[in-house]
Amino acid sequence: MAEGIMVGDDRFNQSPSFADVDLYDSDRALKDAVIANEAVDEARMLAAFGRRWGAGEMAEHARLANENPPRLQAFDAKGFRRDTVEFHPSYHHLLKESIGASLHCSTWSSSGERADAPAEVARAARFYMVAQVENGHLSPMITTRAAVAPLAAGPKAAADMIRKVVTRHYDPGFRPWEEKFGITIGMGVTERQGGTDVRGAVTRAEPTADGYTIAGHKWFMSAPMSDAFVVLAQAQAGPTAVLVPRFRPDGSVNAIEYQRLKNKLGNRSSASAEVEFRGAFAWRLGEEGAGVRTVMEMVQLTRADCAVSSAGLMRAALAQALHHTRHRGVFGRRLSEQPLMRAVLADLALEVEAAVALVFRLARSFDLAGESEAERMRVRLLTPAAKYRIAKAAPAFVAEAMECLGGNGFIEDGVLPRLYREAPVNAIWEGSGNVVCLDVLRTLDRHREAVLAVVADLAREASDLPGVAATVASVKDAFDSDEPERAARLAVERLALLAAAAALRTSDSPVAELFARTRLLGGGGLTAGTSGLTPIETHHLLTRAMPE
Ligand SMILES: Cc1cc2nc3c(=O)[nH]c(=O)nc-3n(C[C@H](O)[C@H](O)[C@H](O)COP(=O)(O)OP(=O)(O)OC[C@H]3O[C@@H](n4cnc5c(N)ncnc54)[C@H](O)[C@@H]3O)c2cc1C
Structure with a gap:
């Protein structure tokens, strides 16, 4: 050390760590919006939610979930297909919290009717606070909630799934949905040749005795670990919405193959897959030709x-x-x-x-x-x-x-x-x-x-x-x-x-x-x-x- 040079703590003038933030109470615009939109009765619970999600521990889970992105397990050691996705424990933790708070279902009743006001405002408040902490895991929250109405309009099995959606229970197990305590739903619309012009979908849906057989691909399908997917496919009468479960009704694994996970600019905690349906089983949602x-x-x-x-x-x-x-x-x-x-x-x-x-x-x-x-x-x-x-x-x-x-x-x-x-x-x-x-x-x-x-x-x-x-x-x-x-x-x-x-x-x-x-x-x-x-x-x- 050269003589005359002072050695000391030169870490002054750095802002202190910004952890343990009260996401509700520190946000006047949010509190005003909750009141202005008739959700004031929710304020106490939103305040507790804001403290929970603003905790340093949640920020750390968000960091870890993004620094350790999901990995596709396409095959097992013997070369058999697995088509499962491995996530960091912090991703699972975030999903457990968000599902526990019903972000995926709180705007619906258990029979698929819209929940009473101010369900949308109250959920938006929670969603907005969670989005400040971690966005990737929100993808299955978004698609699951959007899928409830089509499920309600589907056959009995699809409508039965709603009961599993509204449990508030996060169950990541790879099992048929009937055996699980809680499920999530993904959405597959976009194909290689186009995502905007959905009428041009080339994935086919052929009727069978008990449902439909789906053949084709989706270029983007997020939350591939979900238990079922609302998919748009061409049937005889035109683009048709179908529900493709991970397991067939007989309990065997459905013919859904993941080719690879997207290497994304952001949203890295979440998985978005390229997928092939190789004669996968599906139920129809709504009328044939009414999928758009x-x-x-x-x-x-x-x-x-x-x-x-x-x-x-x-x-x-x-x-x-x-x-x-x-x-x-x-x-x-x-x-x-x-x-x-x-x-x-x-x-x-x-x-x-x-x-x-x-x-x-x-x-x-x-x-x-x-x-x-x-x-x-x-x-x-x-x-x-x-x-x-x-x-x-x-x-x-x-x-x-x-x-x-x-x-x-x-x-x-x-x-x-x-x-x-x-x-x-x-x-x-x-x-x-x-x-x-x-x-x-x-x-x-x-x-x-x-x-x-x-x-x-x-x-x-x-x-x-x-x-x-x-x-x-x-x-x-x-x-x-x-x-x-x-x-x-x-x-x-x-x-x-x-x-x-x-x-x-x-x-x-x-x-x-x-x-x-x-x-x-x-x-x-x-x-x-x-x-x-x-x-x-x-x-x-x-x-x-x-x-x-
Ligand atoms: C991270 C990630 C996750 C995704 N997850 C899913 C998923 O889970 N399920 C799913 O189905 N899709 C998913 N997508 C796909 C996404 O929804 C599509 O990428 C998007 O809808 C656009 O479709 P495209 O990529 O085919 O672009 P294109 O349809 O080719 O559009 C390209 C551009 O052209 C513009 N354009 C289109 N039509 C017109 C017009 N008539 N006039 C002027 N401009 C026009 C569009 O605005 C766009 O800017 C995901 C995408 C990303 C990035």
């Missing part, structure tokens, strides 16, 4: 989950940025006191406020859809719009939050790289950006009056906010365009912003006003920190975003 409708009903739920998941990712990234900047000093002040950093953080906080308000108001619409035609139309119109806007915003949002942590943000020891890798997939699966915009146009085409009534309702709810009139006019102009597809992205983006402003209007008025002024009226730049918020407005947003 079944799939579209399922993706309405899965798309809503994508929007909630992206809102959760954004919240997690924001919390990391706030925590770090409140502890890190530069030029003699904390980063969170530097005006330019405050402008960035406040803009990020405003985006999360809007995303949260939008997805929880949408969950309320799902809750009310059974009794209100207007709410049903909101679900139909605003689910793709919310997914479009929030899932598209998330990757850039997480990158900005990452930058708030400087170099540490880019390093795999922290959580930001995982959030960043996770963010894009919600925009791609369950209907990519263009596809969900086309879905909005399709709804407009079929239900023009009802769509315009939703827009009018949103306009009325947000009528006192700046920029609303111009936003409504631009949505309508785009809807009236001679080339609606060319204008669709703008229309859907503006529609989502309008819906977010209206949703914010029901909770915190100052936030609604700031959102409308900066996002509807515009005038700011393209990146966070360019909205021109005043110091008082910035303070309001940052105080709400997370207690000091």
Whole structure:
């Protein structure tokens, strides 16, 4: 050691570990949304849930599940097919927790009827908190919940499966579903030649004495360890939804072969398989030829989950940025006191406020859809719009939050790289950006009056906010365009912003006003920190975003 060089602890000015976070109590936007959407009776249980999932132990399970991705066991030692997937114990732990909390089924009764309000809002709150911790294991939660309605419409065996879905019991055993205490359901639609144009599916379904025989492939099928899969296949009358169980009714292993697991950018804790059906047994769900409708009903739920998941990712990234900047000093002040950093953080906080308000108001619409035609139309119109806007915003949002942590943000020891890798997939699966915009146009085409009534309702709810009139006019102009597809992205983006402003209007008025002024009226730049918020407005947003 050279003389004169001091040796000491130079680890000052690093933010402390961000563990044991209360995911409910520290999140004012979430609490406001729960109240605004009539789920206040759930608050106590949501608070306990937020503490449980915010515990450092859960964050560690999330890390381990992603650093130890699943492995396909295609064959056994003698070359016989196994087609099972091996997961890290932490993945199993996360699934056990989420299934124990009914994330896969709480919006359904045991007979497959929709559960009473506020089931959707309460689940969205839990889903949003879990998404802040780990997203990969949510895949079977999403598909299982979406599969319940088609199962209820299926033959007796399929309807019987619902009883196993709603047990809240995680049973990873490789056994026939009848012998298990709890089951999950996957979904196989996408094929090599196309995922969007599902009518072009080449997987065949041939009727047999007791069901159907399925032959063909699926290029993506997530959660391959599930007990059964809703699959789209071509039958005589056209695309048909079938339910392919892992085991045939006689107890033998069904002819489902996994070719390999995808090597994914993110979502690494979860398995997504390429699969061949080699004469697999299946039951039909619904009528022959009506499979596209079944799939579209399922993706309405899965798309809503994508929007909630992206809102959760954004919240997690924001919390990391706030925590770090409140502890890190530069030029003699904390980063969170530097005006330019405050402008960035406040803009990020405003985006999360809007995303949260939008997805929880949408969950309320799902809750009310059974009794209100207007709410049903909101679900139909605003689910793709919310997914479009929030899932598209998330990757850039997480990158900005990452930058708030400087170099540490880019390093795999922290959580930001995982959030960043996770963010894009919600925009791609369950209907990519263009596809969900086309879905909005399709709804407009079929239900023009009802769509315009939703827009009018949103306009009325947000009528006192700046920029609303111009936003409504631009949505309508785009809807009236001679080339609606060319204008669709703008229309859907503006529609989502309008819906977010209206949703914010029901909770915190100052936030609604700031959102409308900066996002509807515009005038700011393209990146966070360019909205021109005043110091008082910035303070309001940052105080709400997370207690000091
Ligand atoms: C991690 C992961 C897991 C997945 N898990 C599953 C699963 O469990 N089950 C399942 O069935 N699928 C799954 N998928 C597949 C996913 O749903 C599809 O990748 C997605 O629907 C897009 O289909 P595609 O890949 O065939 O793209 P394509 O259909 O080829 O689309 C490519 C691009 O073209 C755009 N496009 C399509 N049509 C139009 C049009 N008319 N005008 C303008 N643009 C258009 C799309 O928006 C997209 O951007 C998974 C995907 C990923 C990444």
